[in-house]
Amino acid sequence: AVEEAVKHRGRLSLLLTDVMLPDSNGRELAEKIRQIQPDVRCLFMSGYPADIVTQNGMLQNGIHFLQKPFAMAELAAKVRAALNSS
Numbered sequence: 001a002v003e004e005a006v007k008h009r010g011r012l013s014l015l016l017t018d019v020m021l022p023d024s025n026g027r028e029l030a031e032k033i034r035q036i037q038p039d040v041r042c043l044f045m046s047g048y049p050a051d052i053v054t055q056n057g058m059l060q061n062g063i064h065f066l067q068k069p070f071a072m073a074e075l076a077a078k079v080r081a082a083l084n085s086s
Contacts, residue, residue: 002033005036015040016045030044049067064078
């Protein structure tokens with residue numbers, strides 16, 4: 001994702017990432033992407049409930065979060081909310 005963000009010539013609007021990644025986590029990925037694209041919005045997803053993810057320090061309260069599994073309508077609503085946030 002970081003390599004693609006570096007190669008991308010335009011503006012990135014949204015980073016959709018899982019909280020848990022093989023060699024890292026979504027929060028660290030978002031920080032790296034924001035060094036390249038400071039205005040990118042982030043939407044995190046996980047099979048773990050939001051309260052568990054925030055209790056373990058993986059994410060902060062108030063972030064855009066999507067619980068897996070999800071329906072396409074839920075994804076669309078969360079993407080809209082993330083893109084429209086300040």
